[in-house]
Amino acid sequence: MKHEIQKQSTTTAALLKELGVDAAELKAVWFGYPMAQFVVPERFGEELEVTTCELQTFGPEDCMAHALLDVCEELRRSTECTCTFGHEGGYQVVTILGDVCSKKGKPDDIALLRDLAPVMQAQALCGEGRALASAVLQALDLFGPEIEAHITKKSCPSGGCPAFKTYHILVSKCTGCGKCLDACDDDAIMGKAKFVHVVDQRKCSQCGACLEACPEGAVVRAGAKKPKTPPRPIPVRRK
Ligand code: SF4
Numbered sequence: 001m002k003h004e005i006q007k008q009s010t011t012t013a014a015l016l017k018e019l020g021v022d023a024a025e026l027k028a029v030w031f032g033y034p035m036a037q038f039v040v041p042e043r044f045g046e047e048l049e050v051t052t053c054e055l056q057t058f059g060p061e062d063c064m065a066h067a068l069l070d071v072c073e074e075l076r077r078s079t080e081c082t083c084t085f086g087h088e089g090g091y092q093v094v095t096i097l098g099d100v101c102s103k104k105g106k107p108d109d110i111a112l113l114r115d116l117a118p119v120m121q122a123q124a125l126c127g128e129g130r131a132l133a134s135a136v137l138q139a140l141d142l143f144g145p146e147i148e149a150h151i152t153k154k155s156c157p158s159g160g161c162p163a164f165k166t167y168h169i170l171v172s173k174c175t176g177c178g179k180c181l182d183a184c185d186d187d188a189i190m191g192k193a194k195f196v197h198v199v200d201q202r203k204c205s206q207c208g209a210c211l212e213a214c215p216e217g218a219v220v221r222a223g224a225k226k227p228k229t230p231p232r233p234i235p236v237r238r239k
């Protein structure tokens with residue numbers, strides 16, 4: 001969530017209190033350009049010179065890979081500089097992070113970001129380009145396992161990335177009417193009349209058509225926490 005703040009000398013904890021934000025619910029705060037700084041709860045009590053008007057908060061359900069992507073995209077948008085290391089480097093970073101957040105991350109993406117960011121920090125002519133590089137390095141240090149899980153485990157631990165959400169059919173609600181099966185263009189739903197239908201996760205493209213089609217509210221979209229469903233269709237229990 002974005003907040004407007006005053007420039008001042010304070011602590012993150014004091015600022016959050018002023019804004020009425022419960023610090024216990026947060027996993028990070030981002031101070032916008034020119035500070036360009038992630039602060040994690042262990043450091044909320046430290047004094048800092050606030051030189052930006054923009055503060056963003058991230059809770060347990062926010063994905064930090066996606067947060068980093070958003071921050072980098074905003075830094076790119078906010079400058080007209082076209083220097084090679086700031087502009088082109090920023091493009092590379094945003095492309096890599098975009099892939100990471102949409103299930104297309106490759107094993108060497110993190111190493112690439114770690115190689116590219118220090119060069120950008122040293123060579124970019126614009127402050128935004130250097131800030132972007134610094135944000136990348138900070139995020140990799142602070143949220144490395146969460147970001148890497150998108151590549152190594154093909155999962156989004158917070159459940160915040162839309163591309164990693166999965167669709168499931170609840171046994172307790174499904175009547176076996178077949179409307180979801182008809183709506184699925186990917187043949188990713190198994191079932192027949194009076195049987196609880198099941199989504200085949202290997203074929204599902206996360207289009208959401210089944211969720212729209214189900215008149216019983218039996219289809220759910222899940223983040224990190226998945227509901228228990230049978231591996232194959234079973235007779236309906238619902239009367
Ligand atoms: S989300 Fe789309 S592809 Fe996946 S099961 Fe539902 S209709 Fe099929």
Ligand code: SF4
Pocket residue numbers: 169173174175176177178179180181191196197213214215216217218219
């Ligand atoms: S999930 Fe919904 S639409 Fe699909 S068979 Fe069950 S009740 Fe019908």
